[in-house]
Amino acid sequence: MAGVTRPEDRPISPHLQIWRWHVTMLSSILHRFTGIALYGAAILFAVWLMIAAAGPETYAYIAPHLTAWYGQIVLYLIVASLAYHLANGIRHLVFDTGAGLNPGDADTSAWFALLFAVAAPVGLWLLLTFGA
Amino acid sequence: MAQSDRSMRSALGRVRHHGAAREGTGHFIAMRFTSIALAILSLWFVIAAALSLREGTYLSVIDFLAQPVNAVGVILLTVISLYHMALGMQDVILDYIQKPSSKILLMLLNVLVPLALGAGAVFAVLHLNFGV
Structure with missing residues (x-):
């Protein structure tokens, strides 16, 4: 708004x-x-899918990075981000119905979303290490 | 707004194209529908992919993507994710970027990048299954 003071x-x-x-x-x-x-x-x-389709020689360039410690950290952070966005997204879908909007419920559900973001990647790691 | 008194433009001409784009409800509904689809698809993919790809080898990736259910699931996940994230990034751009040239450039990129990635990723999955 130019000119408005x-x-x-x-x-x-x-x-x-x-x-x-x-x-x-x-x-x-x-x-x-x-x-x-x-x-x-x-x-x-998307790039990972294209590299996989490009063939084994091309995939060999990225395979060591995916299993290296820094690649595993990135994958861990992606899973944690996804878990948080998923849990908080469901929280927002509930908000859209008009439910859970009072301060007490909103605080509780926010803590659950944070807890899920921490627990989900740990749970996935446990499943891979000790489970199936 | 001082020049408005001397402007040759009509009052209607000045306000035209400065109102709502009348696309807001579609954006809102698309965001909710895609989020429900992604809640299911992303949860499935993370667990299925983590279990199938834990060795991180090229062959494990090919074996996973060569299953018809996985291929269809990955295509759905990719396309719906790219649409959902473009809608979300549009909100972010409109919230934070005020300079018209930057805004238009970023909005354009926010359409082209997901489109290019989507075309590449879908082609990659199809190529892995039907390519020579």
Whole structure:
């Protein structure tokens, strides 16, 4: 709005630095952050499919990186991001019905989404190491 | 807004194309439908792929993608993910990018990158199954 000036004495909306941190704020920020991270993960996923289709010689270039410690860390973070975005996404689908929006329920469900993001990759690791 | 008094443009001409694009509800519904589909597909893929690909070899990847159910699942996962993430990134761009040239460039990239990746990834899965 070029040319529009704000009267100096009027209050402005509080921004992130002003608000006391609470868990629903963290859950909202993390949802967007993991969404952007998963955009990158989807790019890697599509490229991985194309490299697999290109043949064994091409795949040999990336196979060592996938099993190396840094590749495993990236995969772990992708699974954690996906778990969080999935759990919080379901939370938002419940919100869309009008349920769970009061502060107490919203705080509880936010903590569950965070817990799931920590537990899911650990659970997957346990399944792979000790399970089937 | 000082020049508006002297402008030759009509009041209607000045406001035209500055309102809502009338696509918001479609965006909202598409986001919800794709999220429900992805909740199922991503959960299936992470567990199925982790169990099948844990050795990280080229052959394990080919064996996995050569199963018809897996191939169809991966194609669905890829296409729906790319659509969902483009919708989400559109929200992020519109929230944070104000400069019109940057906004238009990023919105264009946000269409072209998922389209190119989707075409490449679907072709890759088909090539792995039907290629020579």
